[in-house]
Amino acid sequence: MHQSTSIDFLIRIKNGYKAGRKTISAPVSNFCIAMATLLKKTGFITDFNIKGEVKKTMTITLTYDNNEGRVSDVRLFSTPGCRIYEKKSSLPWGKNPRSLIIVSTSAGVMSQKEAKSKGLGGEIIAEIW
Secondary structure, eight states, X not given: OHHXXXXXXXXXXXXXXXXXXXXXXXXXXXXXXXXXXXXXXXXXXXXXXXEOXXXXXXXXXXXXXXTEESOOOEEEOOBTTBOOEEOGGGOOOOSSTTOEEEEEETTEEEEHHHHHHHTOOEEEEEEEO
């Protein structure tokens, strides 16, 4: 069920950058928290925090380099109707050296490079550059 929320989450981030926003908000799920942690670790967002008791929302602070957003586009691999799984040996490489491929593995959400170094395959979620 994480698939539709992950697509929405990534598209909100992309649209926030395109609109020049400093922060955006998104619904909270464990999968979105894992993706936000990965995006923060790799420098695609500055920070995120979670607010609310019953209906939780995540506020994400976007990162800009010389007034240019860190995310220029998102390519979705897996969709709810067609999930893409790859073995560790056939994980895809990014469009350019700056891109990040998000992989959902048995050990959690991580980058393609991290999954390859740990010898893990999994579901290819998206590529961000």
